[in-house]
Amino acid sequence: MTTNTRDKIIELAQEAIATRGYSAFSFRELAAELGIKSASIHYHFPTKTHLGVEVARNYRSRLQLALEHIAGQEPDPKEALENLVVIFRQEAATSQRMTVCTMLAAEIKNLPDEIQREMKAFYDLNLNWIASRLLESGLSGGESYEKARQIFALLQGGLMGAKGQNDPAYFDVVMKAVQRLIHS
Amino acid sequence: MTTNTRDKIIELAQEAIATRGYSAFSFRELAAELGIKSASIHYHFPTKTHLGVEVARNYRSRLQLALEHIAGQEPDPKEALENLVVIFRQEAATSQRMTVCTMLAAEIKNLPDEIQREMKAFYDLNLNWIASRLLESGLSGGESYEKARQIFALLQGGLMGAKGQNDPAYFDVVMKAVQRLIHS
């Protein structure tokens, strides 16, 4: 069918990284879920690094599309920022996709260079998009730069706290501070 | 001397978890740094879980002392909160000790129950202390509860962002938002 082995591997790896982390998941457990041998995964992805890069790039490109969609659809920059919060909440609740990047960010010092570069690009994508919306809303360049980092720290810290406390409400409480930053 | 093997193992493990994560560090690499065999580490810590718990507990008890010291020394609750920010910044800059808990928080779903419980206690310690200071400063119980989570999310998100962007200034920019939350 359309769902080939390669795509299934990426999806399983995504889930595994989100829940347990990059260095904790194994080719052998992925292979077992797919009904093949671990050596077969190396046919699709020569090394674990290649697979990790693909997972990160996969998610980043999907987020980029979503961000472009919001910015194109919603002319009010403050409303666009509210939509970003909604995306983060959904991703956090349903899939674990958002968590992939929080996991990789925490592990970053242990990751191969290629994945580190991918994560750096992920930060830049988010920070630049948030700062652009803040600029549109009338803030100065300096203010936008600072506030973008504060908002993103709240998003990441809120996700980690909700996970650490095993309490989705944690994220929502933290998001109230984001609202205040957006509308001030 | 006073520095026995057991303490050295904890210190090395602490550093290893902070930089690479719990599942990424190995007994064999610790043993090599100590000039002993990996089987010898199991004499001091039966399993990796025991060592992980000890590292987490070790750091948490030190933080608890520091928090009690601040609260006892500084009667002004807002100044006490400022001191907490200073502690986080120092720990982030010099040792990697603060990062231990950010790492473990990210990996939490993959950790043994005992370490998960230790992390939960770490969150409670921080959140309750922050909320207590906010209560003293005149906020209501509900406001203190919410603001404590927002401040802690900024602290954790700021640490992760500084690491992910490899830029210590990231943390300081995020802390400006913490100041605003403290003095509002």
Next chain:
DNA sequence: ACCTGAACACCGTTCAAGT
């Protein structure tokens, strides 16, 4: 009391070999 060597089932990776 503290350490070691050897074994176990795990891991990523390689490669010749199968279809």
Next chain:
DNA sequence: ACCTGAACACCGTTCAAGT
């Protein structure tokens, strides 16, 4: 084009054995 079996050096863990 896709998968396998067998081998390699790694991992946590156990345990009998050394001092």
